[in-house]
Amino acid sequence: MDSFTSFRAGGAADYLVVPGSEEELLKVTTIISGFNAPFFVIGKGTNLLVRDGGFRGIMIHIGERFSDISADGETIEAGAGALVSELADAAFKASLGGLEFAAGIPGSVGGAVFMNAGAFGGEIKDSFIKADVIFTEAEKDREASVRTMKLEEMDFSYRHSSLRENGGLVIRAVMKLKRADRDEIKALMRDYAQRRIEKQPLNMPSAGSFFKRPEGDYAGRLISEAGLKGLKVGGAQVSELHAGFIVNRGGATAADITGLMDQVRETVSSRFGVLLEPEVRIIGEV
Numbered sequence: 001m002d003s004f005t006s007f008r009a010g011g012a013a014d015y016l017v018v019p020g021s022e023e024e025l026l027k028v029t030t031i032i033s034g035f036n037a038p039f040f041v042i043g044k045g046t047n048l049l050v051r052d053g054g055f056r057g058i059m060i061h062i063g064e065r066f067s068d069i070s071a072d073g074e075t076i077e078a079g080a081g082a083l084v085s086e087l088a089d090a091a092f093k094a095s096l097g098g099l100e101f102a103a104g105i106p107g108s109v110g111g112a113v114f115m116n117a118g119a120f121g122g123e124i125k126d127s128f129i130k131a132d133v134i135f136t137e138a139e140k141d142r143e144a145s146v147r148t149m150k151l152e153e154m155d156f157s158y159r160h161s162s163l164r165e166n167g168g169l170v171i172r173a174v175m176k177l178k179r180a181d182r183d184e185i186k187a188l189m190r191d192y193a194q195r196r197i198e199k200q201p202l203n204m205p206s207a208g209s210f211f212k213r214p215e216g217d218y219a220g221r222l223i224s225e226a227g228l229k230g231l232k233v234g235g236a237q238v239s240e241l242h243a244g245f246i247v248n249r250g251g252a253t254a255a256d257i258t259g260l261m262d263q264v265r266e267t268v269s270s271r272f273g274v275l276l277e278p279e280v281r282i283i284g285e286v
């Protein structure tokens with residue numbers, strides 16, 4: 001999956017399915033659940049690490065075929081495969097404010113809903129209205145079905161949604177935004193982009209902030225204070241620019257990355273008594 005993940009590392013999946021339409025997606029999910037086969041949904045793979053032994057099951061890639069975006073008044077609907085940056089851009093073009101924070105997040109809309117992605121004080125949940133979600137039933141002959149999930153059902157919290165527990169697969173989401181001045185929207189987007197360029201190692205493969213923010217602190221600050229900036233395991237390194245990022249300096253295996261993760265967690269835990277939790281989803285076999 002190295003070519004499907006922004007870490008550019010990791011093992012293979014047994015099968016990769018790239019549905020071309022909602023109908024195909026429903027067929028595929030119905031077949032998969034009929035066999036009770038393990039599957040995993042992947043968007044842009046910017047928050048995902050597949051261990052080197054690979055994933056025993058079926059990867060369903062939600063990509064370009066699900067990338068329609070349309071604005072209507074103050075609401076905007078986006079397919080799960082659209083890029084979050086495209087969504088932010090469409091909002092800007094429609095003079096709708098509220099998604100400026102998302103312009104520099106490299107993932108898909110589906111991944112951003114699943115993760116309740118956020119930055120600069122904003123989160124997906126702030127403008128989320130509803131999403132069409134496929135649920136599979138692990139029983140033979142039961143068709144996968146689409147349900148509309150409203151905000152109350154999503155149980156959004158910091159980098160979490162109820163999709164993590166219920167296994168729902170997002171097809172599209174609807175957001176409600178506010179009319180805003182285009183120049184102001186653009187200025188905010190520029191400011192956030194500039195801050196990313198200055199503070200994040202955008203020239204090297206990574207999955208963004210590797211760890212969740214611990215209560216009342218920042219993972220990057222703790223890692224940096226523990227003297228771990230620049231620490232390497234194989235091709236993986238704690239970024240010199242932003243200690244919260246683990247980067248692939250070239251040729252890193254998933255084991256390099258998780259080995260480095262373990263060292264960082266152990267050191268930060270023994271120095272500060274804080275156990276860092278990965279934000280990146282780690283799946284597959286060692």
Ligand SMILES: Cc1cc2nc3c(=O)[nH]c(=O)nc-3n(C[C@H](O)[C@H](O)[C@H](O)COP(=O)(O)OP(=O)(O)OC[C@H]3O[C@@H](n4cnc5c(N)ncnc54)[C@H](O)[C@@H]3O)c2cc1C
Nearest residue numbers: 043044045046047107108110111112114117118119170208
């Ligand atoms: C340089 C860089 C900067 C980043 N900055 C930020 C940031 O500022 N804020 C932030 O929150 N994140 C950030 N990220 C992480 C990442 O971009 C977000 O978490 C993004 O929302 C993940 O989307 P994705 O499509 O890449 O998801 P993937 O990595 O493909 O998947 C992540 C999770 O979402 C699930 N998923 C994906 N698509 C769907 C779907 N259609 N339905 C159901 N579940 C789905 C997957 O099963 C998986 O569990 C950054 C990453 C990088 C590389």
